[in-house]
Every structure is written in structure tokens, then in C-alpha cells.
Amino acid sequence: MLSGLTDSSYTDNDNNSGSNRPTVKTKNHMQKQKTRLIIRNTQLDDIPKIVNLQKESFPYLARYGNIWHPDELESHLQLFQKGQFVAVEPDGTIVGSASTLIVSLKPDYAEHTWKEITSDGRFTNHSPNGDSLYGADISTHPKYRHEGIGSMLYGARKECALRLGLRRMIGGGRLFNYCEYADKMSASEYAHRVIKGEMHDPVLSFELDNGFRFIKILPNYLDDVRSLNYASFIEWINPQHGRIINGATSN
Numbered sequence: 001m002l003s004g005l006t007d008s009s010y011t012d013n014d015n016n017s018g019s020n021r022p023t024v025k026t027k028n029h030m031q032k033q034k035t036r037l038i039i040r041n042t043q044l045d046d047i048p049k050i051v052n053l054q055k056e057s058f059p060y061l062a063r064y065g066n067i068w069h070p071d072e073l074e075s076h077l078q079l080f081q082k083g084q085f086v087a088v089e090p091d092g093t094i095v096g097s098a099s100t101l102i103v104s105l106k107p108d109y110a111e112h113t114w115k116e117i118t119s120d121g122r123f124t125n126h127s128p129n130g131d132s133l134y135g136a137d138i139s140t141h142p143k144y145r146h147e148g149i150g151s152m153l154y155g156a157r158k159e160c161a162l163r164l165g166l167r168r169m170i171g172g173g174r175l176f177n178y179c180e181y182a183d184k185m186s187a188s189e190y191a192h193r194v195i196k197g198e199m200h201d202p203v204l205s206f207e208l209d210n211g212f213r214f215i216k217i218l219p220n221y222l223d224d225v226r227s228l229n230y231a232s233f234i235e236w237i238n239p240q241h242g243r244i245i246n247g248a249t250s251n
């Protein structure tokens with residue numbers, strides 16, 4: 001069982017290393033994180049609760065049925081249970097979840113869509129010998145946001161990448177508020193203004209704060225009225241990958 005709280009390797013410094021955000025926020029709230037919530041690997045009987053959580057967390061995507069279906073979540077568990085995480089309250093309520101697979105991109109920053117990189121949501125392209133942990137989705141129930149739960153889920157994913165000796169974690173984060181600015185600027189300008197700290201985006205700002213670096217815009221990533229289908233290609237480099245330990249590399 002993983003607990004995002006007890007994982008002291010995810011300190012403020014680690015959260016901000018690699019981020020291309022110029023101002024480093026002091027994460028005083030890290031001390032205020034919920035102490036009784038746990039992050040653990042998903043189990044089969046969590047699936048109905050995750051589906052309900054998805055409806056609350058992704059109301060726009062849910063309108064089109066574009067959220068996890070039980071058979072997809074079952075497929076993730078069969079292929080890579082160690083990469084599937086839930087955040088659980090002491091009473092058993094699931095308030096957050098994250099789904100993950102391993103891929104290798106050729107070239108490293110190849111443009112892709114969500115459907116392509118997740119095998120249409122089933123993760124059948126999951127490659128245990130790949131080099132990159134791929135974040136297919138992450139969500140926290142709207143009533144539980146801004147309590148550090150999303151960051152704890154990312155902490156569990158980082159721990160997974162470290163344990164498996166993966167080179168990096170990557171993903172496509174939907175540009176959540178871009179629909180409110182699309183008549184004023186391009187998706188790229190929007191992302192760069194968020195990176196500069198001139199604007200806040202609930203997804204991209206959160207990812208930058210969790211140590212990710214913005215690589216480029218992925219157009220047509222996901223059918224999504226919020227982002228107008230634009231996502232930011234994000235990358236977190238495993239700081240331990242390839243590190244020389246007693247004369248031998250760790251990987």
C-alpha cells in the first residue's frame with residue numbers, strides 16, 4: 001500500500017525540479033495535506049466507485065460518454081495494476097484516481113492523440129519494457145480539490161516510475177480553461193502565459209507545480225469542449241535514472 005503522505009522523497013524541491021515555471025511557489029500547504037487519506041493501487045471492486053467519480057470529475061466529457069467504462073478499467077488492472085491508483089478516505093470513499101501505462105515514444109516527443117497512446121482507452125499497447133510512464137488520466141472529486149490529493153496521486157506515480165527504473169513520466173494535460181481565451185490567443189500563447197505565471201489553468205498550473213515541464217501543444221488530443229481538443233505535452237524526468245551508483249548505473 002502506498003501513502004502519498006509518508007513519501008518524503010516528494011518534497012517541495014522535487015516537485016519543482018524540471019518545471020519551467022519561473023516562480024517557485026512555496027508549498028506550505030504540503031504540511032496541511034490530509035493525513036488519513038491513503039493512496040493505494042486500484043482493485044477490481046473499486047471499479048464502480050471510480051466510474052461514479054469520473055462522472056463527477058469530468059462532467060463535460062461524461063456528457064459524451066468519454067470517461068472510463070468498467071471494461072476499460074478492468075483491462076488496465078489486468079495489464080498493469082501497479083500503475084493504477086486510487087485516493088481513499090478512511091470511510092472507504094474513493095475521492096481521486098489515476099490511470100497509467102508504460103510506453104516508448106519514437107521520437108521522444110512524437111505528436112499523438114489520447115486514443116492512440118491509450119489504445120482507445122484499453123492500454124493494450126502497454127509495454128513493460130518501455131521507458132516512459134504515461135499518465136492517461138488523473139482526477140479528484142470536485143468537493144475534495146485543492147487539498148493536495150492530485151499531488152499525492154502524482155507522488156504515487158513518481159514512486160512507481162522510480163521503482164520500475166523508468167526514464168520519465170509523460171502525458172497530455174487538457175488545457176482546461178483554454179475555451180475561455182480561444183478568441184484572444186492561440187493555445188501555445190495560452191500555455192506560455194500560464195507557464196510565466198500570468199494566468200492560471202487548473203490542470204497545467206497543477207502539473208507545472210508537480211515538477212512537469214511543458215514540451216509542446218498537442219492539437220486534436222481529445223474531444224473536449226473545455227480545451228477545444230488542445231493538450232500540453234508534459235514531461236517529468238526521473239532524477240534517479242541513469243545515476244551512477246558505486247561505479248554502476250542504476251538502470
Ligand SMILES: CC(C)(COP(=O)(O)OP(=O)(O)OC[C@H]1O[C@@H](n2cnc3c(N)ncnc32)[C@H](O)[C@@H]1OP(=O)(O)O)[C@@H](O)C(=O)NCCC(=O)NCCS
Pocket residue numbers: 029030032033057058136137138139140141144145146147148149150151152173174176201202203205206207209
Ligand atoms: C487537476 C486535478 C486532478 C487537481 O487535483 P487536486 O486534488 O485539486 O490537486 P492538488 O490539490 O494537489 O493541487 C491543486 C491546486 O491546489 C493547491 N493546493 C494543494 N493543497 C492545498 C491546500 N491544502 N490548501 C490550498 N491549496 C492547496 C495546489 O498548489 C494546486 O495549485 P495550482 O493549481 O496553483 O498548482 C483536479 O483539478 C481535477 O480532477 N480536474 C478535473 C479532471 C481533469 O481535468 N484532470 C486532468 C486531465 S486528465
